[in-house]
Amino acid sequence: MTATTERSSAEVGKARLRKEDRHLVTGRSRFTDNMVLPGMLHLAMVRSPYAHAKITAVDTAAAKSSPGVMAVLTGADVAGEQGSLPNAWPITPDQKAPAHGAIAVDEVAFAGEVVAVIVARTAAAARDAVERVDVSYDELPVVMDLEEAFTDKVLAHTSLESNKSATWVFDSAEAGTGSSVQDAIDSAEVLIERTFYQQRLIPAFMEPRSTVVDPTGEQITMWTATQIPHILRLMLALTLGIPESKVRVIAPDVGGGFGGKLQVTPEEVITVLAARHTGKPCKYTETRSESLQAGHHGRAQVQRLKLSAKRDGTVTGLSVNLLADMGAYLGLVTSGIPILGAFMYNSIYKFPAYRFECNNIFTNKTWTDAYRGAGRPEATFAIERLMDELATELNMDPLAVREKNWIRHEEFPFATVAGLEYDTGNYEAATAKAVDLFDYQGMRAEQKRRRDANDPVQLGIGVSTFTEMCGLAPSRVLGSLSYGAGGWEHAQVRVLPTGNIEVVTGSSAHGQGHETAWSQLVADRLGVPFENVEVLHGDTQISQRGLDTYGSRSLTVGGMAVLAAADKVIEKAKVVAAHMMEASEEDIEFSAGSFNVKGTDQSTSLGEIALATFAAHNLPDGFEPNLDSDATFDPSNFSYPHGTHLAAIEVDTETGHVGILKYVCVDDVGVVVNPMLVEGQVHGGLAQGIAQALYEEAVHDDAGTLVTGSFVDYLVPSAPDLPHYITGRTETPATSNQLGAKGVGEAGTIASTPAIVNGVLDAVRHLGVKDIKMPCTPSRVWHALQDAKTTGGVR
Amino acid sequence: MASSKTITVEVDDVRYTDDVEPRLLLVQYLRERLGKTGTLVGCDTTNCGACTVHLDGVSVKSCTMLAVQADGHKVTTIEGMAQDGKLAPLQEAFHQCHALQCGFCTPGMIMQSASLLKENPHPTEAEIRDGLEGNLCRCTGYQNIVAAVKSVADGTVYDDSGVSTTAGETETAGVS
Ligand code: FES
Ligand code: FES
Numbered sequence: 001m002t003a004t005t006e007r008s009s010a011e012v013g014k015a016r017l018r019k020e021d022r023h024l025v026t027g028r029s030r031f032t033d034n035m036v037l038p039g040m041l042h043l044a045m046v047r048s049p050y051a052h053a054k055i056t057a058v059d060t061a062a063a064k065s066s067p068g069v070m071a072v073l074t075g076a077d078v079a080g081e082q083g084s085l086p087n088a089w090p091i092t093p094d095q096k097a098p099a100h101g102a103i104a105v106d107e108v109a110f111a112g113e114v115v116a117v118i119v120a121r122t123a124a125a126a127r128d129a130v131e132r133v134d135v136s137y138d139e140l141p142v143v144m145d146l147e148e149a150f151t152d153k154v155l156a157h158t159s160l161e162s163n164k165s166a167t168w169v170f171d172s173a174e175a176g177t178g179s180s181v182q183d184a185i186d187s188a189e190v191l192i193e194r195t196f197y198q199q200r201l202i203p204a205f206m207e208p209r210s211t212v213v214d215p216t217g218e219q220i221t222m223w224t225a226t227q228i229p230h231i232l233r234l235m236l237a238l239t240l241g242i243p244e245s246k247v248r249v250i251a252p253d254v255g256g257g258f259g260g261k262l263q264v265t266p267e268e269v270i271t272v273l274a275a276r277h278t279g280k281p282c283k284y285t286e287t288r289s290e291s292l293q294a295g296h297h298g299r300a301q302v303q304r305l306k307l308s309a310k311r312d313g314t315v316t317g318l319s320v321n322l323l324a325d326m327g328a329y330l331g332l333v334t335s336g337i338p339i340l341g342a343f344m345y346n347s348i349y350k351f352p353a354y355r356f357e358c359n360n361i362f363t364n365k366t367w368t369d370a371y372r373g374a375g376r377p378e379a380t381f382a383i384e385r386l387m388d389e390l391a392t393e394l395n396m397d398p399l400a401v402r403e404k405n406w407i408r409h410e411e412f413p414f415a416t417v418a419g420l421e422y423d424t425g426n427y428e429a430a431t432a433k434a435v436d437l438f439d440y441q442g443m444r445a446e447q448k449r450r451r452d453a454n455d456p457v458q459l460g461i462g463v464s465t466f467t468e469m470c471g472l473a474p475s476r477v478l479g480s481l482s483y484g485a486g487g488w489e490h491a492q493v494r495v496l497p498t499g500n501i502e503v504v505t506g507s508s509a510h511g512q513g514h515e516t517a518w519s520q521l522v523a524d525r526l527g528v529p530f531e532n533v534e535v536l537h538g539d540t541q542i543s544q545r546g547l548d549t550y551g552s553r554s555l556t557v558g559g560m561a562v563l564a565a566a567d568k569v570i571e572k573a574k575v576v577a578a579h580m581m582e583a584s585e586e587d588i589e590f591s592a593g594s595f596n597v598k599g600t601d602q603s604t605s606l607g608e609i610a611l612a613t614f615a616a617h618n619l620p621d622g623f624e625p626n627l628d629s630d631a632t633f634d635p636s637n638f639s640y641p642h643g644t645h646l647a648a649i650e651v652d653t654e655t656g657h658v659g660i661l662k663y664v665c666v667d668d669v670g671v672v673v674n675p676m677l678v679e680g681q682v683h684g685g686l687a688q689g690i691a692q693a694l695y696e697e698a699v700h701d702d703a704g705t706l707v708t709g710s711f712v713d714y715l716v717p718s719a720p721d722l723p724h725y726i727t728g729r730t731e732t733p734a735t736s737n738q739l740g741a742k743g744v745g746e747a748g749t750i751a752s753t754p755a756i757v758n759g760v761l762d763a764v765r766h767l768g769v770k771d772i773k774m775p776c777t778p779s780r781v782w783h784a785l786q787d788a789k790t791t792g793g794v795r
Numbered sequence: 796m797a798s799s800k801t802i803t804v805e806v807d808d809v810r811y812t813d814d815v816e817p818r819l820l821l822v823q824y825l826r827e828r829l830g831k832t833g834t835l836v837g838c839d840t841t842n843c844g845a846c847t848v849h850l851d852g853v854s855v856k857s858c859t860m861l862a863v864q865a866d867g868h869k870v871t872t873i874e875g876m877a878q879d880g881k882l883a884p885l886q887e888a889f890h891q892c893h894a895l896q897c898g899f900c901t902p903g904m905i906m907q908s909a910s911l912l913k914e915n916p917h918p919t920e921a922e923i924r925d926g927l928e929g930n931l932c933r934c935t936g937y938q939n940i941v942a943a944v945k946s947v948a949d950g951t952v953y954d955d956s957g958v959s960t961t962a963g964e965t966e967t968a969g970v971s
Contacts, residue, residue, distance in 0.1 A: 015959035017890060024898030025886040025905065027833020027873035034832035124818075206837050206845060206899040206933045255835075255899030256933050288838035511897030511934050530957075676893050676959040680935060684896060687936035711842035711931070719924040719937040748936075 011520035011530055012739075015676035018516045019535075020509075023253075030252040032210035032223045037281035040212070041070055043274055044126035045267070045284070046116040046133045047294065048108035051144070051364040051704020052156065053137035055106050058116055062132040068125030071278055072133065074116045075105035078273050083239040085329070086264055088231075088484035089336035091360070095166040097330045098157045098362075102266035102273070108137070109157055109328035110366050111704045112293035114266055119274045119282060142364040142704045146302055146325045149363045156328060156362040165326055165360040166335060170342050170418065172354040178417040181308075181355040184317025188308030192389045197773050198378045200300040200325070200698035201691075202292050202708075203371050204716050207255020209295060210285040211268050213275040220275070221248045224268055227257040228548040229508055231485070233540045235264040235332070240272060251538040254510035258688065259370030261510065262550045263296055263332050292714055293706050297698055298371020300325035301338065301378050307386045313396055313404040317353035320345050320382070324360050327367035334369045335360055336483060340469075341375030343418040347383045348427050348467045348642060349405040354417040364704050370550060372688050373746045376468045377753055384464045384754035392765065398463045398758070399431065399440075406465070409732075420469065422640045423735040426668065427465060430730045434644040434666040437728050443648050443662070451766060456654050458767075459661070462647035462759025466751040469638040470743030471736065472551030477638075488634035489553070490545035491561035493522065493569050495627040497614035499607025500532045503565075506546020507558035508538045512745070513677045514554060518562055520673055521739075525566040526606060527593025545632070553743065555673065560737045561633035568629030573609045576627075579620040580604055580612060637736040639743055643667035645751040649759030653767065656782025658694055658760055665751065666728040670742035678744050679727055685748020686725055691717050692749075693756035694775050715775075764788075802866035806831065807875030815862045821855075822846045824862035825872060833874040833902050837931070844930030847903035847910075848872045854910035856929070873902035876909070885909055885943065888952045893959060894943035896934035904930050908944045917948050 023029060060072040075082075078101075085100040104113050116133050120126035143154040149163045156163050172178030185191060211224040220242070226232050229249040237244040254261065267284050275282040286295070304321040324338040342356045387405075391398040407414045409426040416422060434440075440461070447459040472478075475486030492504040503518050519533040536542050549558075570590050577595035578585040587598045596603040609627070612618070616625035648662040665682065672678050695715040699707045708714040733740025753774070760776045761769065768788030772780055799814040806829060813828055825831040825848070836858060837845035846858040849871040857870075876883040885905045888894070895901040904927065911918065911926035918926065923944045924937070932940060946952050 017957050017959055018893065021890040021895060021898070022882075024895055024901050025873075025882065025889050026877050027831075027902050029833060029835070029898060029902075031832075031835065031899065033836070034826075036830075204933055206843065206897065206931065207835070208837065254897065255837075256897040258933070288840065288843070513896070680893050680896060680939065683936035683938050684934045685936075688933075710840040711838050712840050716931050716933065718929070718931055719927040719941065720921075722937055724920070724941075725936065725938055 011523045012673050014520065014674065016516050016520055016530065016674055018513050019519060020513065020515050031207055031255055032212055032225050032252060033285045035212045035223055035283065037212065037214055040281040040283055041119050041121060041278055042123040042126045043271060043282055043284040044118045044123070044130050045114045045290065046118065046130050046135065048104065048111060048113045048115050050108060050137050050139055051111045051142040052140040053108050054140060055104060055108065055115060055135060056138055057136040059134040060116065062134065063118060063129040066125065066129040066132055068121040069118060069129045070121065071119040071274070072116060073103065073273065073277060075101060075103040078103055079105050081240065082269060082273060083241065085266060085269065086235045086239060086332060087330035087335060089333045090482055091168050091335045091339055092166040095335060096160055097165060098159055100329045102269035107158060110364050111706065112366060114270065117270050117274060119278055144363055144365065144700055144702060144704055146300070146323050146361055146363060149361045150323055150359065156364050160362070163362045165330065165362060168339055168358045170356040172417045175419055177419045179353040181317040181319045181353045184308045184353045185306055185319065188316060189311045190309045190390065190393055192307040192386055192393060194305050194386060194389060196303045196305065196382055196385060198299040198301040198303065198381065199774050201298045201371055201696050202698050202714055203258045203260025203295065203298060204714065205256035205258055205260050208286045208288055208291045209261065209265065209267065211271040212281060212283045213271045214281040215275040215279060216281065219246050219248055220272060221250065222268065222272065223250045223252055225254050225261055226251050227254065227261040227508055227510055227550055229538055229540050230506060230546040230548050232264055232268065236269070236272065239264070239269060249540045251508050257510045258372040259298065259374055259550060260295055262370045288711060289709050293709055294366060296331050296369040297327065297366050298368055299378060300368050303378065303382045305382055305386060307390060309390055311394065313390065313394055313401045315349060315351050315405050318345060318351050320356045322358040324358055325365070325368055326360050326362050327365045328362060329367045331367045331369040334367055337368065337370060337375045339375065339481060341379035343420055343469055344376045344379040345383050346417050347380060348407060348465055350407055351417050365700060372685065372749045374551070376746065377689065377750045380466045380750045381754045384758065388463065388758045388761070402465050421637060423637060424732045425467065425640060425642050426730060426732045427642060430642060430666045430668050431465065431644040433728050433730055434646050434664050437666065437726055438646040438662065438664040440646065456652060458651050458653055458763040460649040460651060460759040460761065460763025462649055462755040462757065462762060464645045464751045464755035464758060467640050467642035468746060468750055470551065470553065470641055471556035471635050471639040472553045473638060474636060475634050485547065486634065487547065487557065488632050489547055489558040489561045490630065490632045491558065491565045492628060492630045493562065493565040495569060495606070495610045497611055499528065499610045500534065501526060501528055503533060503535045503562055504543045505535060505537045505558055505562060506543050506548070507554040508546065508548045510549065512549065512554060513674065517555065517673045517677060518559065521559055521562055522566055525563055526569065527591070528606060555741050556639050556737050556743050557633055557635055559739060559741065561631050563738060564631035564633055565629045568631060569627050572627045572629065573606060575620055575623060576609045576613055577604050580609070635736055639670065639734040639736050639741070641667060641669045641742040641744065641747050643747060643751055645755040647755040647759040649756065649763055651760060651763040651781060653764065653785055656778035656785065658776055658778070658781060660723040662726070663723050664726045665748065666730060667744070667747050668730045668732050669744040669747065670734040671731065671740035673741065681744045682727055682748045683725055685746060686752045687717060687722055689749040689752030690722060690756055692753045692774060695721065697775050800863050802863055804865045805869045807872055817861065817863055819862045820858055821860040821862050821865050822857035825857060831872050831874055834872045835899060835902060837899065842931065844903040844907055845900055847906040847930065849906060849910065852913070854907050873905060876905065884947045884952050888943040888947045891952060891959065892939045892943035892946060894935060894939040900930060900932040904932065904940055912944065912948060920945065
């Protein structure tokens, strides 16, 4: 398929302002916690203060007699009906996982795990009663450190014999995609060996998770702050043993997700159970502290790396050995997150040999799962840090080392050592543009000036290039990776009697702007005004089929389904048009909303055809009076956005303070439907990637308590903490979809973390600092500088 | 349980008299008693600013005030910002500058921005950023929020083309 055959368009490419804004800027929002239903009851969770313990008794008598309390449910009460929360991605046939009831029955494995739920007439009454539940625990030893957990000296679960969940290996020599890494290492002229730590992060979406369940009527209706209403519906049905047809899931306005709402949560299951037990609508809204403590976390890996190269900078092999912290359980896709990274360590480069081994390990912490980028930021960080280390070792410019190894634009399509086929890309162009916008030479001169002058504020230049696999995903590929579902997306285009269009999409936006972008797509395709298109989503009763929103998939997969459905509408309408104008179908041409008889000035509009179809008084024999059309799109390949990011970093060597003087990113996300939305996605992604480099870390104490349990300690950056971003774009259309789009949701997050850390190190390496763990806080930077004076140490 | 108190508060130009528990937070009063669900709650430690409203024209975090403390005062929420169906300049600017994605921080951001501009009608970019320090946004990376506030200060908001005039900052190059 060639890309962009039909790009003549008025709407695609336009920075359309969003259709979704008005209700949000005026406070007419529909977030789940805003919902009130008649007779609604409120839940509060009793959570374990211990990271690992046996539950020996739960005394609920006092709580049950508290004012306003309608019910108290414990794990024992619901053990027979709660099932086990799903993991949809068994990465190996022998993957081990503990049973995971929504309410713990006899053992808790992280601090914050639910042990009972209070159902009361008001939220305040429910919270008051939490303290009156008396749970007796026998504490068990906890294992918090990932490397220690790997030794199995302390077990995270008494029911498992080892903390190891699974080991997953990719070896290019075995796969036939490259040669042997061991040979490359044995014959290396230069060998870079490093261990990097991906700290635990918390998605920290602004809207705390909230769920309302209405059990009245013959169907359970759930409103919930989720990215995945369709997957959730199916999983609730499977987990609780209720027919899927009896569950309706609605994701109303959702206040951000970033992977953090890509989950089937204990709290959602518990709210169903509470509603079922009381027969009344029930609401649960978490506090921020609960969200930070018990919503899933992200990252948390130890990366042991070996990069072999020649002295001219050509990389000959890369070996990756990962320990990935699952936390205490396997959530929906916990186990697969590191595997999504496995295909990206070779990034934009032509490495001849590659080996990846990952051990998924349990600890007594909140489980990890998808967080913006999911596996790919970790991979990109590792390789981009290594490329800088190689440049330092060889005394080369970091951009030159990258250029030496990257795939040149004329070499596409390119089969990578990790087994993917990159369709298109132009790393030279993106880099050249970034270098230009950044004034790379000027910055290097300023850096030299400050070094020579021994300036207390040193300047570092951080380089990061990246690519990622987006558009999750070709269903066959997911199958080959043992994922439990496909990667297609569904859409329906409905033509109303007035000629207005309703687009039903299976993707589920929570801030991305799908209503605006999908309207642009359909406006062009059907030749109708942007304003006449209404986009419906996020309700399994309206959008019956879908696989939701994550992995930068919505446009490249969901958008294609929308276009395919629109094309089917045109085909149906042509039949009616031919009949109306007494012409033959082959003679009907469609363009810009009007159907013409070839070679004549006879024409009719989609609106007229819509009305005629609705009336159905005079349609062709056997024609079904309906123009509505469905389509399901399964991509043939991933898409591969890429980019080059450059950061000028100031490090105050006296205080350790890190400042961002300039940040330039040039991203190639293929064809752009709405540049304003794309830019917004990039900005937000950058903020989260910079936050990993400089600010955020989920810290637990030795006993397993989350120390960063509120926004006082978990440092989500605010406006003064972040720079003004300079963004640029290059455009190499993807060939895996008709539009040529590649996806943009994760780009900024993936590339910015290594750009910042490379910049910090570039500022202080000449002072003897070899590495600084993330987040590069003033204290860590200052200590690294002090240590370097004495030992050349790492911190 | 402590006995309830009677309060009279003017919220978005309407006077309400209600009996409230002394421990009831202003934000709970607004959301749960008055149905003013435009004001949102994002944290339990006064850090996020999602709950920001105006008390007698000055921004306050309504999660850190008791409803009884608002007795006799005038409260403005995001729902009282648009007048006669016309968006307030900041509401329009947030829309024009794509200063919101999920929109959860938006009510608080707009209320805080309004207060900031009242105190300092012509802030620099740094002053805007500092003025918004107590309001967290996880989606936008703040740049467009800053731009929205700046555009109101500079009086450059209005444009009815339906297309962003600020998204042109990105430099594009076609490559094949
Ligand atoms: S809810 Fe008031 S500051 Fe977060
Ligand atoms: S727009 Fe989502 S938190 Fe600000």
